[in-house]
Amino acid sequence: SFSPNDLKPCKICGRTFLPAALKKHSPICQKSLVKKRKVFDSSRQRAEGTDIPIVKPIKQRPEPPKKQSNWRRKHEDFINTIRAAKGLGQILKEGGxxxxxxxxxxxxxxxxxxxxQRRFNESAADRHINFCKEQAARITNKGKLGGDTKAKAIPRTQVIQFCIFYIYIQSR
Structure with a gap:
């Protein structure tokens, strides 16, 4: 039998072994340290032996670079706004x-x-600018196609007057 004092630690992983087992473990541990293990794909293992096609893994997209945070400047703007509001309140009280x-x-x-000229974050700006572009095109086209709006309004009023006159005559 053996005692815990007989166990020796592995220099690579720190686990303890009997001296005879440590001789066998050390070269294996050295190899496993050098060689990187592949990520296990359980879906591939489940698909083996079936007629399910093995789908290629989707490549991960590189993350877009993160913008530097400008929280300090935003915080200073906020503090300045609060100070200006407090000063305005004081002036209003004094009547200045x-x-x-x-x-x-x-x-x-x-x-x-x-x-x-309004401002939006990137995702909202993409949607808004397309919408605003269409609206601007509609407004400019209305002006080009419509001609004089007063000229259109006159015949309408004449038609309404005629209808009222016609109803008045019929009711007699």
């Missing part, structure tokens, strides 16, 4: 003249719409 409003702060992460 209002100072000019502070310039608007724009988030550089937002995309500006070229049609209406």
């Amino acid at each position: 003249e209002l100072p000019p409003p502070p310039p608007p702060s724009y988030d550089p992460d937002y995309v500006q719409c070229p049609y209406c």
Whole structure:
């Protein structure tokens, strides 16, 4: 029999073995340290022996580079806005003249719409800009095709007047 004092640790993995077993374990442990294990694909194993086609694994897309956080600047803008609001409240209490409003702060992460000048995050901007482009095209086309809107309104009023006159005559 053996005692726990007889066990020796492996220099690679730290597990303890009897000296005879350690001689056998050390070269195997050295090989496994060098060789990387493949990721086990259980779906491939389940599909073996069946007529299910083995699907190639989907390649992972590289993650887009993360934008640097500008939280400090946003925080300073927020603090300045709060201070300006407090100062405005104080001036209103005292009845003094209002100072000019502070310039608007724009988030550089937002995309500006070229049609209406509003700002959106990237995903919302993609949707909005297409919508706004169509709206702008409709408005410009209305002006081109419509001609003079007053000219259209006059015949309508004449038709309505005629209808009222006709109803008036029929009721006599």
